Amino acid sequence: MAPEVMCRQNHGVAADYFAVGVIAYECMNGRRPYIGKSRREIRENIIQFQVKIGDDDIPPGWSKEAADFINQCLQRKPSRRLGLQGNSEVKKHAWFDGFDWESFTHKKMTASYTPRQQDNFDKNYVNNPEWKDGSIVEEHAKNLDRQSVQLQFRGYYYDKDRPRRTTPFQSGLQSLMLETAQKQAIDEEEDDNKGIFGNGKSVDAMIKELNEEMGADGEDTKPIQEESYGIDGNASKSIESQNFGLEPLSQARLLVPRQ
Numbered sequence: 120m121a122p123e124v125m126c127r128q129n130h131g132v133a134a135d136y137f138a139v140g141v142i143a144y145e146c147m148n149g150r151r152p153y154i155g156k157s158r159r160e161i162r163e164n165i166i167q168f169q170v171k172i173g174d175d176d177i178p179p180g181w182s183k184e185a186a187d188f189i190n191q192c193l194q195r196k197p198s199r200r201l202g203l204q205g206n207s208e209v210k211k212h213a214w215f216d217g218f219d220w221e222s223f224t225h226k227k228m229t230a231s232y233t234p235r236q237q238d239n240f241d242k243n244y245v246n247n248p249e250w251k252d253g254s255i256v257e258e259h260a261k262n263l264d265r266q267s268v269q270l271q272f273r274g275y276y277y278d279k280d281r282p283r284r285t286t287p288f289q290s291g292l293q294s295l296m297l298e299t300a301q302k303q304a305i306d307e308e309e310d311d312n313k314g315i316f317g318n319g320k321s322v323d324a325m326i327k328e329l330n331e332e333m334g335a336d337g338e339d340t341k342p343i344q345e346e347s348y349g350i351d352g353n354a355s356k357s358i359e360s361q362n363f364g365l366e367p368l369s370q371a372r373l374l375v376p377r378q
Contacts (some may be wrong), residue, residue, distance in 0.1 A: 120134075120138075121133070121134040121137035121138070121165075123197055125165055125166055132202060133203045134197070139202070140152075140189050140191075140201075141153075143189045143192065147181050147186070148172075153165050169195050171190050172186040182214070184212070184214040185214050187212075188214040191212075
């Protein structure tokens, strides 16, 4: 989840490319860019630290262009993030040089690797030991069936042949469902939001502090820590001044997915 989303700020497509960066980081390194013993600790790291893959951190088989793509997607400040200007900006990145976007868009491209799995939790393709435990998988499945979870995905689909239409009724109903799901999710995580981070601050206190650091021009003059994880998983930190560039908390609004 992008920093601006964590801080309940107004956000747009840049938040989606942050998620792309997180997925690409996991594909490259086999672990998440933000590590924590709890959800609160992970939130703290997302808000405070700038993750960066250095040249020495690139694993065999991956290029500097790939690392640069991930680093640009994981920029804390949305205005610095790759993809802010649209997908054409992403397509022009050096990592995709020579990539056949036409075949990819029309689903004519064959994947270089296709697993022969029978289901999403085939033990032959799962590294997480917990997923091999049938009781744990069943518990996760029950959690996904919760209405508060499912409502957040209403209106999302991937079908190139399906027309995109949104009637006023659909838009209003979608907004109502998302608002209901959002309220339920807040209730379910109330304890987390009221919890204390490792630095002794609550979630709301950290959000308020970040907003107060923003000047009228959106400049964040407070140095923040940049965190880079090596291949061995050890973190090294440096100080860098960043412009967070987020809108005030009072301007946050509910975004409705397009159909």
